Amino acid sequence: MIFSDYFGYAFTHIKNKKARVFLTVLGVALSVMAMVSIISITEGFGEAIQLALNAQFSTDTLVVVDPLGQTVLTLKDVDLLKSRLPSTNYKRVTPVLIFSAEVSRVGKAESVITLVAGASTNEIRYVWPILYVAEEGVLPQGDLNPDEVILGNSLAKRLNVHAGDMIRIRSEVKDLQGKVITTITRDLKVIGILKLSGMNLVGVDVDSSVIMNFDTSRMMVNPPDLRDKISLILVQFNSPKFALELQSEIQDNIYGGKVRAVAFAAYARAVENVVMLFNSLLLSLIIISVVIAGVGVMNTMLTSVRERVKEIGTNRALGAKSSEILTLFLVEAFIIAVLGMILGTILGFISVFVIDKSNLLQSAINLGGVIYIKASPKIVLQNLIIWNLIVLFATLAFSYIPARRASKVEPIIALRYE
Amino acid sequence: MIKEVVKLENVDKIYKLGEVEVQALNNVNLTIREGEFVSILGPSGSGKTTMLNLIGALDKPTKGEVYINGVSLKKLNDKQLADLRLRTIGFIFQAFYLVPWLNALQNVMIPMMLLGKPPSYRKQRAMELLKVVGLEKRAYHKPTELSGGEQQRVAIARALANEPALLLADEPTGNLDSKTGAMIVDLLEKINKEKNVTMIIVTHNLEVAERTRRIIRLRDGKIIADEVKAI
Numbered sequence A: 001m002i003f004s005d006y007f008g009y010a011f012t013h014i015k016n017k018k019a020r021v022f023l024t025v026l027g028v029a030l031s032v033m034a035m036v037s038i039i040s041i042t043e044g045f046g047e048a049i050q051l052a053l054n055a056q057f058s059t060d061t062l063v064v065v066d067p068l069g070q071t072v073l074t075l076k077d078v079d080l081l082k083s084r085l086p087s088t089n090y091k092r093v094t095p096v097l098i099f100s101a102e103v104s105r106v107g108k109a110e111s112v113i114t115l116v117a118g119a120s121t122n123e124i125r126y127v128w129p130i131l132y133v134a135e136e137g138v139l140p141q142g143d144l145n146p147d148e149v150i151l152g153n154s155l156a157k158r159l160n161v162h163a164g165d166m167i168r169i170r171s172e173v174k175d176l177q178g179k180v181i182t183t184i185t186r187d188l189k190v191i192g193i194l195k196l197s198g199m200n201l202v203g204v205d206v207d208s209s210v211i212m213n214f215d216t217s218r219m220m221v222n223p224p225d226l227r228d229k230i231s232l233i234l235v236q237f238n239s240p241k242f243a244l245e246l247q248s249e250i251q252d253n254i255y256g257g258k259v260r261a262v263a264f265a266a267y268a269r270a271v272e273n274v275v276m277l278f279n280s281l282l283l284s285l286i287i288i289s290v291v292i293a294g295v296g297v298m299n300t301m302l303t304s305v306r307e308r309v310k311e312i313g314t315n316r317a318l319g320a321k322s323s324e325i326l327t328l329f330l331v332e333a334f335i336i337a338v339l340g341m342i343l344g345t346i347l348g349f350i351s352v353f354v355i356d357k358s359n360l361l362q363s364a365i366n367l368g369g370v371i372y373i374k375a376s377p378k379i380v381l382q383n384l385i386i387w388n389l390i391v392l393f394a395t396l397a398f399s400y401i402p403a404r405r406a407s408k409v410e411p412i413i414a415l416r417y418e
Numbered sequence B: 001m002i003k004e005v006v007k008l009e010n011v012d013k014i015y016k017l018g019e020v021e022v023q024a025l026n027n028v029n030l031t032i033r034e035g036e037f038v039s040i041l042g043p044s045g046s047g048k049t050t051m052l053n054l055i056g057a058l059d060k061p062t063k064g065e066v067y068i069n070g071v072s073l074k075k076l077n078d079k080q081l082a083d084l085r086l087r088t089i090g091f092i093f094q095a096f097y098l099v100p101w102l103n104a105l106q107n108v109m110i111p112m113m114l115l116g117k118p119p120s121y122r123k124q125r126a127m128e129l130l131k132v133v134g135l136e137k138r139a140y141h142k143p144t145e146l147s148g149g150e151q152q153r154v155a156i157a158r159a160l161a162n163e164p165a166l167l168l169a170d171e172p173t174g175n176l177d178s179k180t181g182a183m184i185v186d187l188l189e190k191i192n193k194e195k196n197v198t199m200i201i202v203t204h205n206l207e208v209a210e211r212t213r214r215i216i217r218l219r220d221g222k223i224i225a226d227e228v229k230a231i
């Protein structure tokens, strides 16, 4: 038999059994569609996580916070940490003051309540270098001047503010009991606007935040008797290892459990574990899809072989070799698999598009606000090709059973009964 | 000397069904020469199909030797047996056994496809063969759209596709009325005469058998008579 005749014969049979073949092809296609979506989600998610691990979780850094308000963190704590931590281990210890304030563009009525972070840009830009990138204006190499701010991307868009514009920030000064003592309003110059990051760092959505000079922030939110109050301290070490090791040293030994010291590496590990679990779950889903596709084709073919016993027997009597019968059935399975793969990939692209547009994925991985990642499914052609080849291989492997059964049909037995 | 196309030597065929043994053929000796037109006649269960299957290389004897064109089938493996069926033997079945989802033309082309002939040749020759059996107008009809006699003629065209030296027909008229049956026998006779194809027809119909020059009678797996009519 000529090679192309296997295809010709199989195609003719497929054409004459359209309804059944369509169902089988659809079965393969649905599996492939699921596979394509899952792979694209995993891929997009993985990429977002990777970005997060690089930026959000600057793994060499830990943050000291006082979640329960048992201790008021102040600049003295910065000095305390500097004196207690081995100086060869850390790169920097820097305070951050976070508060909410009303922000508007000078001369415009529209205002937004958002979070403002007072910090030394000369320090935090080394903690999150990937995020310290300007879309507009220039970000300072050193510290911000007292009357300058940097704006998150979404906030700038929302207020229609550009680099060089003035913004007005109104904040409330509260005492330790939370009673408002006075409000302060200041006009500040926007010198830079950050690129969109999708990141949430230590509870601050970077894209809608304001970064200001640390000392200015103290004046805007701390009462006169508590000028040194801060929200958190960032400690950047020489390696993630130190960050992990010194977590409990700070939390338990230095502070006796009154603060929390959390290494971003610990988050990163937790997230990595979740991602690994997630990936292996998805991998098993993919494998199940592949098996379903293969079993579907096998099942149809088993029925087909049973139905075609007379045809097989006749062809064997006419001189077909058993290897030719085997090949014929494998070729038919191949065609069905390829049709299913093509249809399934198209359906998969459509479903990826729908998932992307509906933002399903983003809400799916906004884990309790702690870890917030914007991810979109991502089609990686190479992976799709590899997995489609696996589907093809699996389908052929499963089809080998019915194909072999077909090749073993004995003509005299097949033709005995009418 | 005329070539011995078929030779059976002391052939036994015993079917085992668990404990029960059925002796379908019992020490059969037979020689059929090139160009002969032979019928095998016998009652149901006498072993006619069994004998034809052995000659057609579809089955193996329990004892004895089957020679086709002087070659012992014992010496051939599965692949070689398939090749022998493909190139040397043509089969016609009582139930026609056309592939239901292929049209007449495509059915006739199958043996040529198996032989690896190019598509253009196959189509042309299949058309010629359909003309020989008088069905060129039905080339694109599926078997379900053809009458029994027409289906059998398609099957004859298919059996002739690779110009076999030996044509085996197992009750080719068994599923047809006597008039159509007679027409099929006419056709086989014509092929035998014109192409010098050795032809063996299995039948339990005396009328059909009497159309052939040589009648081999079987009973209980034994040849009980072997007559050649004088011309």
Ligand SMILES: Nc1ncnc2c1ncn2[C@@H]1O[C@H](COP(=O)(O)OP(=O)(O)OP(=O)(O)O)[C@@H](O)[C@H]1O
Binding pocket: B015, B016, B017, B022, B023, B024, B042, B043, B044, B045, B046, B047, B048, B049, B050, B051, B204
């Ligand atoms: N595969 C088989 N297994 C067991 N017994 C068989 C088998 N094939 C045939 N037989 C038996 O062998 C004997 C001869 O059968 P065979 O089919 O050759 O008869 P036949 O002459 O062709 O009959 P018919 O005219 O009914 O077709 C019968 O008794 C039959 O039951």
Ligand SMILES: [Mg+2]
Binding pocket: B048, B049, B050, B170
């Ligand atoms: Mg019979």
